[in-house]
Structures are given as structure tokens and as C-alpha cells.
Amino acid sequence: MSSSVSIFYTIFMLLSLALLLIFTCEVKAKICDSPSRTWSGPCIRDSVCNTTCIDAEYSNYGACGGYGFDCICFFKC
Numbered sequence: 339m340s341s342s343v344s345i346f347y348t349i350f351m352l353l354s355l356a357l358l359l360i361f362t363c364e365v366k367a368k369i370c371d372s373p374s375r376t377w378s379g380p381c382i383r384d385s386v387c388n389t390t391c392i393d394a395e396y397s398n399y400g401a402c403g404g405y406g407f408d409c410i411c412f413f414k415c
């Protein structure tokens with residue numbers, strides 16, 4: 339009886355660990371940003387940068403930001 343309880347407890351601990359790992363991975367798989375390689379000039383309009391990132395760099399979306407007026411593309415990573 340007590341051994342079946344400890345097996346149940348072990349399985350429960352392993353499941354908790356697995357869940358923890360899954361959540362950790364999901365947190366890691368968030369959006370990464372990188373300055374656009376194809377962008378030149380100041381980034382004034384988010385929509386233009388967004389379109390450039392999506393069309394030219396297969397990015398999820400883009401927005402103005404970073405240092406100065408860079409166009410930053412956002413990727414899933």
C-alpha cells in the first residue's frame with residue numbers, strides 16, 4: 339500500500355516537472371526583436387516599417403523603435 343502511494347507520488351512529481359518545463363519553454367518561445375537589415379533611413383511610420391519587415395524579412399511584424407529611428411522587426415523565437 340505504501341509503495342503504491344510513493345509510486346503515485348513519484349508520477350505526480352514527474353508530471354509537475356514536465357508541466358514546469360513546458361511552461362518554461364513557452365516563456366522562452368516569445369517574440370524576439372532585431373533591427374531591420376533592409377531598412378534604411380529614419381523610421382517615421384510604424385505601418386511602413388511593419389510592411390517592410392513582413393515582406394522583406396519574413397518577420398511577424400515591425401515597428402519603429404530602438405536607438406534613434408530604427409525599424410525593428412519582431413520574430414517568434
Ligand SMILES: *[C@@H]1O[C@H](CO)[C@@H](O)[C@H](O)[C@H]1NC(C)=O
Pocket residue numbers: 384385388389392399400401
Ligand atoms: C502589420 O501589418 C499586418 C499586415 O498588414 C497587420 O495585420 C498587423 O496588424 C500590423 N501590425 C502592426 C503592429 O502594425
